[in-house]
Amino acid sequence: MQTAQPKNILIIRLSAIGDVVMASGLLPSLHALYPEAKISWLTEPATASLLRDHSLLEQVIVWDKAAWKKRWKSGEKLGVLKDVLAFRRQLKQANFDLVLDTQGLLKSGIWAWMSGAKRRVGLGSKEGSQHLMTEVTPRDDGAIISSEYRGLVKYLGADDAFVEQHYKMSLNQFSDSDPLAEFKASKLSAEQASQFSDYIVLCPYTTRPQKHWFDHHWIELAKQLESKYQLPCLVLGGPPDKPLAEKLVAQMPNAFNLAGETSLMASNQVISNARFVVGVDTGITHMGIMHNVPTVTIFGSTCPYSQAPNTKVLYLNKPCSPCRRRPTCGGSFDCLLEITPDMVIEALAQLELTIFQQSPCSNH
Known part of the structure; x- marks a missing residue:
């Protein structure tokens, strides 16, 4: 689908580790498709380290869902509600014009909607999150690894040859220290x-x-x-x-x-x-x-x-x-x-x- 070139893109993939790994191929693909656009990623703390300092990411936005849930259960409901509003302001102030909800669930779709982006594309959206999107594309659960995310790049206007060339899973670069x-x-x-x-x-x-x-x-x-x-x-x-x-x-x-x-x-x-x-x-x-x-x-x-x-x-x-x-x-x-x-x-x-x-x- 060909539309105006976005300037500020948000990828939403909150969890899990394997899905973040497989969705990471979106970064070089989107960079090649929209070379002038800034790209951000919204995720949870468990996977944030995989994305931080990535050369193709403008920022990593972390939603600490577990901490919010714990505080809510402990009775800090007003504090959590204030945090929700503050988080919404943070997303809106980023001025995203394209949000890709690659998780397709209500917990991810709500943030796509709260971002205020004019174009919100959901990947196989369900649980009601489809109503929070401006567009929904089916999940292409094909044989090739990351088929669903490759399919999203194609939906955005790329052809098979482009995806084959640019879809390369990539995460944060290593430190110089020996991990062993x-x-x-x-x-x-x-x-x-x-x-x-x-x-x-x-x-x-x-x-x-x-x-x-x-x-x-x-x-x-x-x-x-x-x-x-x-x-x-x-x-x-x-x-x-x-x-x-x-x-x-x-x-x-x-x-x-x-x-x-x-x-x-x-x-x-x-x-x-x-x-x-x-x-x-x-x-x-x-x-x-x-x-x-x-x-x-x-x-x-x-x-x-x-x-x-x-x-x-x-x-x-x-x-x-x-x-x-x-x-x-x-x-x-x-x-x-x-x-x-x-x-x-x-x-x-x-x-x-x-x-x-x-x-x-x-x-x-």
Whole structure:
């Protein structure tokens, strides 16, 4: 859709980590489509660090929903209402002329509406948020990673070739510090630390248990990885995952638990330097794809994409899949149980072969 060129754009994607990662391709796409426009992003605290100081962002606006909710429940209703009005003023004073609500929910749509922007485009808007938009475009839940966000760029007037050229997932740049420095100092000898430059990242955890692979599969996979590659495995996750990860790593050879030990940005940097990434449908797994690290994704109750660069997607596509938040299996999760460690090892071997074939040296 061709309209007047916007001068001030707001992207709204409040959560979750994986969606922010996949939506980050909007930044280079919008910059190429509207080179004179300033771009801002409204998000929640958990994902703000991924976006701050991004070279293509004018500002990151943070809505601390959890803090507001806590204060409301504690009886500070008047204070929260004052904060709502102040936040609305902040949005209106920014003079956005195009708002892209990529979350499409009421909690995101209300801020698009409160911004006062004349053009408000909702991506698959529902929960009543569609009535707060000036336009709504359907979510293109296609096979390619970030299909829905790519579809939004096309809706704004780009063609397939433009999207292919400019849609590149990108987050905040790294710091100069070593994200593994504390880990090396506390868990490794000086000799081990000096040799610790190559590793495999495992991402077993996410917010929904029905997306988790089985522990006995992870343990067997770690044994096979050690046998084949002789590389350490680093298990990543958030603070709530730490106890589970400690129990899991204790049963793995040459594995270390970093769950809850690294910040989100540090995890992002750790992933960027990995030999491989193996993970379930969680945000840090998608970071492996963003960094073009060979990645194996394990999907069961969800399948957000089936095609991604340098990636093998393991998904059995059972008649009940994807069940998303409403499993019908009574907790057996056969869609994940039947994905075996052998299948992951084979997927990694296929990725290795593809990388070798693409290497200039493979012709000699």
